[in-house]
Amino acid sequence: MQFTKLLATAAVALGLATTAMAQDKTKVGFVYVGPVGDGGWTYEHNQGRLAVEEHFGDKVETVFVESVPEGPDAERVMTQMALEGADLIFTTSFGYMDPTINVAQKFPNVKFEHATGYKRADNVSTYSARFYEGRAIQGHIAGKMTKSNIVGYIGSYPIPEVIRGINSAFIHARKANPDVQFKIVWAYTWFDPAKEADAAKVLIEQGADVVLQHTDSTAPQAAAQAAGNVITFGQASDMGEYAPMPRVSSIIDNWAPYYIARTQAVIDGTWESTDTWDGIAPGMVGIGEISDAVPADVKAEALALKDAIAKGEYHPFTGPLNKQDGSAWLADGEVADDGTLLGMNFYVEGIEGDIPQ
Known part of the structure; x- marks a missing residue:
C-alpha cells in the first residue's frame, strides 16, 4: 500500500513538473x-x-x-x-x-x-x-543581358514595396542599357502558380527575354525554362533548381x-x-550565386554594385532622378529618404503604363 502511494505521489510530481516545463x-x-x-x-x-x-x-x-x-x-x-x-x-x-x-x-x-x-x-x-537593394543588382544584370531590350516584370499587388522594386530594377537596367523597356503584368496574388505562369508567358510573348517577379512560386522559372533563352531571377529564395539557366541569380530573404x-x-x-x-549589409537581403550564364565582366560589375551598397557607398535611389511625369524628384547626388521610399506610389521616368489604383 505504501509503495502504491509513493508511485502515485511520484506520478503527480512528474505531471506537475511536466506542466511547469510546458509553461516555461x-x-x-x-x-x-x-x-x-x-x-x-x-x-x-x-x-x-x-x-x-x-x-x-x-x-x-x-x-x-x-x-x-x-x-x-x-x-x-x-x-x-x-x-x-x-x-x-x-x-x-x-x-x-x-x-x-x-x-x-x-x-x-x-x-x-x-x-x-x-x-x-x-x-x-x-x-x-530592403529588397530594392537586390533589385538594383538584378536590374543591372538584366540590362546587360537582354537582347530584345524588353524586360518583363510580374508584380503581385501595387503597394510601395513592389513599386520600389520595379523602380530600382528599372533605374539600374536603364543605366546598364539606355534602350531597355519594362513591361509590367500585375498578377494580383502573392502565390498562385497558374496565374504566375500565365503572367510570365504573356511577357515572353510580348518579347521579354528577361523576366523578374515579385510573386512567390517558381512557376515563372518553369515557364521561362520551357520557352528557352529567357533569363529569370529567384525571388525571396534562391530557386537554385533552375540554375544556371534560366535563373541566373536571386534575392534571398534571410x-x-x-x-x-x-x-x-x-x-x-x-x-x-x-x-x-x-538590407544587404546586415544580411537580411542576400544575393544568390550569380551563375556562369552571366558573362564574367557583368558578374564582376554586379558584385561590385552589391559591395558598394553593403558598404553604404552607394544608394540605389540616388539622383538625378525624375518621376514618370517628368517632374524633378532627386537632384544630382541626392538620396531618397526612407519616408518617401516607404510610401512610394509613383514610377520613375521612363517606365510606361499606369500604376493600378
Missing part, C-alpha cells in the same frame, strides 16, 4: 500567406522558424499555419494562436496588417511582429527587408537572425515595439 517554454507562432513548400517567400520564413527551433531547442515551441488568406480568416488564425498560449506571433504578409493590429488590441500581453507593414502598437513591431533575436528578447523580457528595415 516560450511559444512562438507564425502565420503564412502561402504554403511552406512554395519555394519562395513562405519557404524562407519557415526556414527562419526552423532556425528558431534549432537555436533554442527545448526552451521554445513553434507553431505555424500556412496558406492563410489576407483578411478576416487571418484574424481568426491569429486569435486562435493567442488563445492557445502563443507569447510571440509573426504575421508574414502585408495584408495581415489590420488583422494583426485588431488581434493585438485583444491580447495586450502577446507580442506581435508584422512583416512589411507600417502600423505599430505597444505590442506590435514591424519588420521588412529572416533567421531576426526571428532568433526577437524570440530571445521575449525570453529575456526586453522586447519592445520597433521598426526594422535591413
Whole structure:
C-alpha cells in the first residue's frame, strides 16, 4: 500500500513538473500567406522558424499555419494562436496588417511582429527587408543581358514595396542599357502558380527575354525554362533548381537572425515595439550565386554594385532622378529618404503604363 502511494505521489510530481516545463517554454507562432513548400517567400520564413527551433531547442515551441488568406480568416488564425498560449506571433504578409493590429488590441500581453507593414502598437513591431537593394543588382544584370531590350516584370499587388522594386530594377537596367523597356503584368496574388505562369508567358510573348517577379512560386522559372533563352531571377529564395539557366541569380530573404533575436528578447523580457528595415549589409537581403550564364565582366560589375551598397557607398535611389511625369524628384547626388521610399506610389521616368489604383 505504501509503495502504491509513493508511485502515485511520484506520478503527480512528474505531471506537475511536466506542466511547469510546458509553461516555461516560450511559444512562438507564425502565420503564412502561402504554403511552406512554395519555394519562395513562405519557404524562407519557415526556414527562419526552423532556425528558431534549432537555436533554442527545448526552451521554445513553434507553431505555424500556412496558406492563410489576407483578411478576416487571418484574424481568426491569429486569435486562435493567442488563445492557445502563443507569447510571440509573426504575421508574414502585408495584408495581415489590420488583422494583426485588431488581434493585438485583444491580447495586450502577446507580442506581435508584422512583416512589411507600417502600423505599430505597444505590442506590435514591424519588420521588412530592403529588397530594392537586390533589385538594383538584378536590374543591372538584366540590362546587360537582354537582347530584345524588353524586360518583363510580374508584380503581385501595387503597394510601395513592389513599386520600389520595379523602380530600382528599372533605374539600374536603364543605366546598364539606355534602350531597355519594362513591361509590367500585375498578377494580383502573392502565390498562385497558374496565374504566375500565365503572367510570365504573356511577357515572353510580348518579347521579354528577361523576366523578374515579385510573386512567390517558381512557376515563372518553369515557364521561362520551357520557352528557352529567357533569363529569370529567384525571388525571396534562391530557386537554385533552375540554375544556371534560366535563373541566373536571386534575392534571398534571410529572416533567421531576426526571428532568433526577437524570440530571445521575449525570453529575456526586453522586447519592445520597433521598426526594422535591413538590407544587404546586415544580411537580411542576400544575393544568390550569380551563375556562369552571366558573362564574367557583368558578374564582376554586379558584385561590385552589391559591395558598394553593403558598404553604404552607394544608394540605389540616388539622383538625378525624375518621376514618370517628368517632374524633378532627386537632384544630382541626392538620396531618397526612407519616408518617401516607404510610401512610394509613383514610377520613375521612363517606365510606361499606369500604376493600378
